[in-house]
Amino acid sequence: MFDTLSSFAMHWWHSFQVEMVRYLIGAAGVAVIYWALRRWTAPRRIQQRAATFADRRREFFLSVQTVAVFAVVGLLTFAGVGAGVIRIHHGADNWAVFAVQLVVMVVAHDTWFYWMHRGLHLKALFLKAHAAHHKSRTPTSWASYAFAPIESVFESLYVPALLFGISWISPVYPLAIFVFLGHQIARNAIGHSGHELAWPGFTRSRWTGWLTTTTHHDLHHSEGRYNFGLYFSYWDRLMGTEHPRYHERFEAAAQPWVGGGARSQVATEGA
Numbered sequence: 001m002f003d004t005l006s007s008f009a010m011h012w013w014h015s016f017q018v019e020m021v022r023y024l025i026g027a028a029g030v031a032v033i034y035w036a037l038r039r040w041t042a043p044r045r046i047q048q049r050a051a052t053f054a055d056r057r058r059e060f061f062l063s064v065q066t067v068a069v070f071a072v073v074g075l076l077t078f079a080g081v082g083a084g085v086i087r088i089h090h091g092a093d094n095w096a097v098f099a100v101q102l103v104v105m106v107v108a109h110d111t112w113f114y115w116m117h118r119g120l121h122l123k124a125l126f127l128k129a130h131a132a133h134h135k136s137r138t139p140t141s142w143a144s145y146a147f148a149p150i151e152s153v154f155e156s157l158y159v160p161a162l163l164f165g166i167s168w169i170s171p172v173y174p175l176a177i178f179v180f181l182g183h184q185i186a187r188n189a190i191g192h193s194g195h196e197l198a199w200p201g202f203t204r205s206r207w208t209g210w211l212t213t214t215t216h217h218d219l220h221h222s223e224g225r226y227n228f229g230l231y232f233s234y235w236d237r238l239m240g241t242e243h244p245r246y247h248e249r250f251e252a253a254a255q256p257w258v259g260g261g262a263r264s265q266v267a268t269e270g271a
Helices: 004-038 039-042 054-084 095-120 123-134 141-145 149-156 158-167 173-191 212-222 234-237 246-258
Strands: none
Touching: 004 039, 004 054, 004 141, 004 173, 039 246, 054 141, 054 149, 054 158, 054 212, 095 123, 095 149, 095 158, 095 173, 095 234, 123 149, 141 173, 173 212, 212 246
16 A cells, blocks of 8 residues: 555656646746847737736746646546556557547647636636636736646646547557647747737638637637637637637737737736
8 A cells, every 4th residue: 555655656746847847848938038039029019018027926836736736637647557548559659640649639638628718717617716827917928837726627637538538549659648748838838928929810821820829818818708729719710709809919919020019909807
């Protein structure tokens, strides 16, 4: 019994360290890059209000708490692998299978996130589960994991559930998990960065319009009732939850690409 508890404790600590490093690379990496390129990124700030040091400090400590919860939920994956219900691929790689698994992970995560996110905005859950994240009215990359414990559980349950589901069809490729998690934190940090780096016309193009932008999620933080998607915009379009002025707000933030100085005037009324 002691050996089992010790094994779980060691796995939790390892998971905490790995996830913390991933968060720091994403959040701090985006913050440092944007600061280093500030002459180029500053004109692309979406909101006129700037986040304060207190905002960033709150976002950071909430994120550390979230990483701890992620590591607890990650024990389900550890237990699933040990019990054989989550199968991990070993041996020669089939790159077609790897690519399919990675695409499934990303697309399924976007669907999971959209509907979970809609649920968190229900009155019964919002104050206890999601209001902490919405304290970041002008979010920064440090808000990537700034969740209340309940939301942290909902967010992290996706991974063991997904790996269990994939294992019914094929052993899971560790590299697919690694790339998926790296993509997740990168998109998360950029989406909360408060600076729009995409170019004019991005949201209306047939090639890029299905991807979310920083403006897309920034509008969700400032107004709350729209834009629930994570990576893609199609669920918001299908369900009628895309901000009615999203394209207009995006174009205002993207104007510095063509030499303009306009910025998006994001509303500050409550969610």
